[in-house]
Amino acid sequence: MSNTPLIISAAIVGAELTRDTYPNLPLTPDEIAEAAEEAVNAGASIIHLHVRDENGLPTQRVDVFETVTEKIRNRCDCILQYSTGGAVGTPVELRCNPVSLKPDMATLSMGTMNFGSEIYENTEETITTIARAITDNDVMAELEVFDFGQLETVMRMVKKGLVPERHHMDFVLGVPGGMAATISNLVMLVNRLQEGQTWAVAGLGRGQLPMAMHSIAMGGHVRVGIEDNIYYRKGELAVSNAQLVERVVRIAREYDRPAATVDQARQILGLSE
Amino acid sequence: MSNTPLIISAAIVGAELTRDTYPNLPLTPDEIAEAAEEAVNAGASIIHLHVRDENGLPTQRVDVFETVTEKIRNRCDCILQYSTGGAVGTPVELRCNPVSLKPDMATLSMGTMNFGSEIYENTEETITTIARAITDNDVMAELEVFDFGQLETVMRMVKKGLVPERHHMDFVLGVPGGMAATISNLVMLVNRLQEGQTWAVAGLGRGQLPMAMHSIAMGGHVRVGIEDNIYYRKGELAVSNAQLVERVVRIAREYDRPAATVDQARQILGLSE
Amino acid sequence: MSNTPLIISAAIVGAELTRDTYPNLPLTPDEIAEAAEEAVNAGASIIHLHVRDENGLPTQRVDVFETVTEKIRNRCDCILQYSTGGAVGTPVELRCNPVSLKPDMATLSMGTMNFGSEIYENTEETITTIARAITDNDVMAELEVFDFGQLETVMRMVKKGLVPERHHMDFVLGVPGGMAATISNLVMLVNRLQEGQTWAVAGLGRGQLPMAMHSIAMGGHVRVGIEDNIYYRKGELAVSNAQLVERVVRIAREYDRPAATVDQARQILGLSE
Amino acid sequence: MSNTPLIISAAIVGAELTRDTYPNLPLTPDEIAEAAEEAVNAGASIIHLHVRDENGLPTQRVDVFETVTEKIRNRCDCILQYSTGGAVGTPVELRCNPVSLKPDMATLSMGTMNFGSEIYENTEETITTIARAITDNDVMAELEVFDFGQLETVMRMVKKGLVPERHHMDFVLGVPGGMAATISNLVMLVNRLQEGQTWAVAGLGRGQLPMAMHSIAMGGHVRVGIEDNIYYRKGELAVSNAQLVERVVRIAREYDRPAATVDQARQILGLSE
Ligand SMILES: [Mg+2]
Ligand SMILES: [Mg+2]
Numbered sequence A, B, C, D: 001m002s003n004t005p006l007i008i009s010a011a012i013v014g015a016e017l018t019r020d021t022y023p024n025l026p027l028t029p030d031e032i033a034e035a036a037e038e039a040v041n042a043g044a045s046i047i048h049l050h051v052r053d054e055n056g057l058p059t060q061r062v063d064v065f066e067t068v069t070e071k072i073r074n075r076c077d078c079i080l081q082y083s084t085g086g087a088v089g090t091p092v093e094l095r096c097n098p099v100s101l102k103p104d105m106a107t108l109s110m111g112t113m114n115f116g117s118e119i120y121e122n123t124e125e126t127i128t129t130i131a132r133a134i135t136d137n138d139v140m141a142e143l144e145v146f147d148f149g150q151l152e153t154v155m156r157m158v159k160k161g162l163v164p165e166r167h168h169m170d171f172v173l174g175v176p177g178g179m180a181a182t183i184s185n186l187v188m189l190v191n192r193l194q195e196g197q198t199w200a201v202a203g204l205g206r207g208q209l210p211m212a213m214h215s216i217a218m219g220g221h222v223r224v225g226i227e228d229n230i231y232y233r234k235g236e237l238a239v240s241n242a243q244l245v246e247r248v249v250r251i252a253r254e255y256d257r258p259a260a261t262v263d264q265a266r267q268i269l270g271l272s273e
């Protein structure tokens, strides 16, 4: 039973969500910064960040990332993790650009797949390109793995030096087209990791809470937030990202895994070195 | 995500524990009945029962089971589950005897194994004998499975009609000599069950809390109590069985699985038919 | 231990292979028909068919499929299974077309993924369209599953009525971007199937022989052929498709699973009904 | 795909078999030595040895082991592996005795369990005692694991220094009371090993051939012989141990894993150091 402090990552915006679906969605730099601060106060130590343009649409524009970053930094300390996923269809050059701002971490999605009715495109060339941007900027990669073969791709590409050996792993489970958010699947993935590898799980939709429970008890870390799941429980929208974080904190406390402080999270991830 | 109410079974006495190890151990009929009531008030719906004789030693004497049963029934409603395990070394005839009192449930251990430095003996003949006593008295069996081969023995013996097809399953994990209390092991076991089969898990020692967490999120049920684990957390003895039950109730509530009432538990287990 | 006759599927041409890589590659209708006949004589009961145009390039042209089919039918009885995969990049309309010829079976690839440095595109819409063509022509589908999430997609789409419930399953393992050809992966996939579901495995490259061995001993069926693997052993090109089939037949005979005759294969697959 | 030569262990006598069940059973020192020689000529490199007294009953008498050993050594080179299992019920002192003859290897059974209607008793104390005899005589241990918990016991006892870290692993699958001989079970066990650990599998009865097939393709080693399985195929008794070995050799050859010579086996197991 591991009592390592629990790193909670809050995915507070996302790229696909709209106010039609989730009315409290933070869109402007100020709203996003406020949501980040609330999540951090609730117990999150990583902010998984997408940003939106003036029209509330997802963007990979460097200036917007810069503005939002500054606003967040003014409000609170946290590990900032930029998404390089963009929205479905964003060209790879644009996806990479914000990494030049040298956030603490950046995501690297490890394969192409159906994402519901769309294709989420991450060719080996795309992966290699984004990986290089991450490495060149001395940023830490969080590898996003949506299916089992993508985990084997990680190993193959790490061995070839195309993907950074020093990374944090995130299993994103429950995308229609990827692996379902089941404990059986999570165990298969975790059993395939190297000993000592840090990992988190993000369960989509109704998979968010079970995956968080399991990860707490497995010694993993957790991603929650409205990007992945807008409900607090069946039929009841979450009030805020902070509300989703708070529940995980309460459960983790019962388990004697306190939510990691930002400094603890940095240490666990090797970001303070 | 299953929101079936959570059946919590409290193993409040055990056969091996002494006051030297756990000072608050209930031993007399009154103490045991009081511990049962507290556990039920805390949220348990099944009391997994061992009893002790006048010297505090484990016994399968019918009169003692009868006395304790009466005292518990006078205090609270609950599903009473008698252990037929006895202490290590109890002869099979004695192990069976209390089943004649027709409790709601009785345990049936599904194999022989090392239990630390002892042998816990359950030959196929023993299993068959106890199973017959259970069936003849119209009691529901809880099958205790400590290792993977024992689960395969269940299937073999059910097919031969030697073990009741209608049963509740309990995976007891963490005995030195049996399967460890890991999520990888629990998933292997649960994946091997038939769809719709009800099951619980009892993790021993420091495995109690993680197994409970996982089971809550997997749609299984949970056994806790000082028989299996005397610590609330590392280095801190549990105050009571109720304290261990309460934590599970709180976590289950966060997960939106309320602790089953006794009536709900009867319905889930098919005991009310 | 299942002694069901072993259905061997021969993937004799493929879409990507060229004579530069594999000099004995059958390209013309006569060559393909001859390769099919040899494979059937060696013990294959299914011919997994791609065809080539006058320039040796992969094509989904109906007239070419028609010509090759006639030539094969003139030489031998077999279960003809058309590929609807086409080459990487073939538009979905073209991929479907040959199904109108009503072959015994047609493939249906269950997801989008990286295929080495390319993308193999099978959106949910593509899957649905091809599935409809297969069903409308009363053809039996072989579902091609390359990763774990694709198997879960099968279940989801079958439940929605978008993919035929009556199908044969083929796990294609070893594509860089999909699941590796390991026994651990094969077991995970097979454990996820419904009881009684027929399945085969096609291991790519050096995974071909191990996957065949395991499948023989697991009661599954086997696909071999130069589409998947051009080597007989490390460093030694296969002489022909038949040579690869013959080895599987010899191993299966040692295991007391005779290679299925075409009639036996029809019966096992439910094609004779 | 591993092409390591395949170490075939022949279990040529066993402790429980009688001539009533298997008429060709070797019983006298000469018969056993002849059976050993035939098995080695067929491709076995390890002889797993039980011996019988003047009445054909299983014995752990040192003088009988000595006589048989001398007769085998006169006929052929092989790795001699003494069973310390004895028959069900043999006291631990007797089980240990032959180890004083310093064979190449000796078995060490890793737990207590039902063995059909009997108990196969191996308490932690028994294991420790036999392990010490093995170590003190500078013999290599083959750990016999019949259930999952026994593998976890190996790890626990190795860590405590009670079981030799340098050992060969043998999974004995298919005992009623232990784990069934299924590929799913074998994969679970093998996945739990350390990288580089050598292992073999012995499938009982009709599990012998499938387990051999899987092990060949997994890079493991194989035990066959009439101790574990008296049939060549359903309803047809094996002619001899050699016949069972020969089939494995033929399959392994098709897989390009030649049967290990005795010298190769010594090298793979680290016995030549
Ligand atoms: Mg209650
Ligand atoms: Mg030899």
Ligand SMILES: [Zn+2]
Pocket: A011, A014, A015, A048, A050, A083, A085, A227
């Ligand atoms: Zn994101």
Ligand SMILES: [Zn+2]
Pocket: B011, B014, B015, B048, B050, B083, B085, B227
């Ligand atoms: Zn008990």
Ligand SMILES: [Zn+2]
Pocket: C011, C014, C015, C048, C050, C083, C085, C227
């Ligand atoms: Zn193909």
Ligand SMILES: [Zn+2]
Pocket: D011, D014, D015, D048, D050, D083, D085, D227
């Ligand atoms: Zn033996």
